[in-house]
Amino acid sequence: MAVLDVEGLTMSYADKKLYEDASFQLEKHEHMGIVGQNGAGKSTLIKILIGKTLPVDGTIKWQKGVKIGYLDQYVDIPAGMTLIDFLHTAFTELYQLNDQMNKLYADYAEKMDDELLTKAGRIQEKLDAN
Incomplete structure (x- = not known):
């Protein structure tokens, strides 16, 4: 599809x-x-x-579930914000999920708790869908 x-x-x-x-x-x-x-x-x-x-x-x-990020071509970037940080604002939720997933992987490396891998896998599926 x-x-x-x-x-x-x-x-x-x-x-x-x-x-x-x-x-x-x-x-x-x-x-x-x-x-x-x-x-x-x-x-x-x-x-x-x-x-x-x-x-x-x-x-x-x-397609159902697709998230669209849009930044207008005529926009003022807030003072002190880098261009890449500004571009990330179009997909803030996805970047937050990615950070959460990476933390789960780091925690898994220390604790070896399989539940952490399961949670990270669910987040990875959400990210892959977008």
Whole structure:
């Protein structure tokens, strides 16, 4: 099953048609780049995909359980925050889970308690699903 399925996407404004009947799928482990001239509709497409803008027509279906991280292209990074730390804010929950999992593995190395491995495995499954 596709992580993202877009069918029949049509978007236009009064004076400009951006896309008509566009369809595509994004499978797990695939990457997608959106390129084009200024005004071609790249930002609009992203806003449609994340549900911030409604298209004229078409359907956008995300696989159940998918978490979407989005950072606007016009954003002020708080003073004192590194760029990488700011980018991580799009997936704070996942980074926290990863930190929790790593702590469980470190605790397991000291205590050799299999329950710690079981808990870490459950977290790993959640991370793999995202």
